[in-house]
Amino acid sequence: MDVPVYSGSARTRANLVALGTITRREVHRMLRIWTQTLVPPAITMTLYFVIFGKVIGSRVGPMHGFSYMQYIVPGLVMMSVINNAYGNITSSFFGSKFGRYVEELLASPMPSWVVLTGYVAGAVLRGLLVGAIVLGIALFFTSLHIAHPLVAITTVILGATIFSLAGFINAMFAKRFDDIAIVPTFVLAPLTYLGGVFYSVNMLGSPWREASLANPILYMVNAFRFGILGIGDVPVWVAYVVMLAFVFALGAVALWLLRRGVGLRS
């Protein structure tokens, strides 16, 4: 009996089926536990809109020609997207390590890039769905006219991709559930709050403004704000360069770790 020969096109078809399977499984998981994945960000962001937008925002006054509520909407949407993309991939991938069913993937013929892309696609889709929910809630509090739809959608996809990749790397190294909670608490939350979600970095004096420019979330928030409102603190092309650089760098690291089996193969 000879070994069946898989042509290039057969391998491509098999990889696409595998990619679709992981993505589908991730989406199915997200929808199955919707009370943990979709409801909490909706409640949290409603509270942000009520407290920061309505109660405090009415005393802050307009920002760059927009009401404070309108000004913070893009940042809060991006914050939800980032947190949920990150949280989805860390809990799902670490869960598969903890329950050992990651072995189903490791013992399959799938190349590493298919595994990584499938998990990232699932996390990005959760980010986009949560982002859409938060944007929908925002429309109950204010009116919005999307200035640059293409910029808005590409920015949100790039932002979700960056934090999906970062979450995947976190989950690969994690040995306990505590290890996937540390980064969101001690890294992600401070970077998000200091990333210009609630204010313009131009309001900061030196050296805080320059220091803020080292924060990658600043570029995502401001590019997305440009896409929604048409204003931002950094040039949009700079934001794209920074985001694409992060996508390629984190993607390369995640792929290398996966191929080596770091945290997965003994």
Place this chain on the structure above:
Amino acid sequence: MAADSAVPNPSSNPPVAEPSGAVPALEVIALRKTYSSGVQALKGVSLKVAQGDFFALLGPNGAGKSTLIGILSSLVNPTGGDAHVFGLSIHADRGGVMRQIGLVPQEINFNQFETPFDICVNVAGFYGIPRIVAKPRAEKYLRELRIWDKAFQPTRMMSGGMKRRLMIARAMMNEPRLLILDEPTAGVDIEIRRSMWHFITGINRAGTTVILTTHYLEEAEKLCRNIAIIDHGEIVEDTSMRRLLSKLDVQSFVLDVTGFEGALPELDGVKLTRMDDQTLEAEMPSTHDLNALFAALTAHGITVTSMRNKTNRLEELFVRLVERNGGASA
């Protein structure tokens, strides 16, 4: 054991698919693995498994069996050496190798929140098998392994035996040419174990090569044609089951008797052990005349009403080989 006697026996019944083929199903070449802790799990293991074989890989706990299986199934990185599955190298064509293999691991390793049907269909997807093909295949194997009635319930509701059968169904989703079973019947009751062996023997007769590790040595003796024993990371025996068992120079019989009262009679060249008032065990050299045994027992007023071979011959050999190699590792 009545139940075990119903287990199909490829080593004594000529199988449909005899080991054949120029390219071995598996060729392990000087495979080595040293863990970061410094433990040398494999010290240059080499062995061959022919296509269509039913092969036993035995060894005490910690001998290196699971490490070897882990390397073959891409769960453990080898330190050195290579392995070829149907001629494909695990280093040069990992994807091609994985397409040939179905793995039933020792530990439960599926998502306990998913249903058996979803688990099987998803795993098929990982092998690039479209859902339209995977769904009827999942139904086929779940039915054959008698867990179809649980197919759409979360797996955490299933018993241990059902979970083990699910792992076999899952391993069959890519219709592998080499099925590796790592202690698949551990903790499973005799009826389920027997049904699992019927299924796996049928798969083997249809042409799939099977590699089995088990601590139930009677199972290996009944099922497997060829055998390798691994200990302390080295192969200490690699031969056919028949040849290995022929090395055993003593034979043991279980005798059902009447008329046995008081002390055991002393017989030349036969070691008698009393199991109960109606059962004796007789151990003697393979060359010993059975008629002489019966005559001696009759002379002591003991009548043999029936007898059978004691079926743990492999266990005796296994213990000898492992003891000769320095004792069990763990």
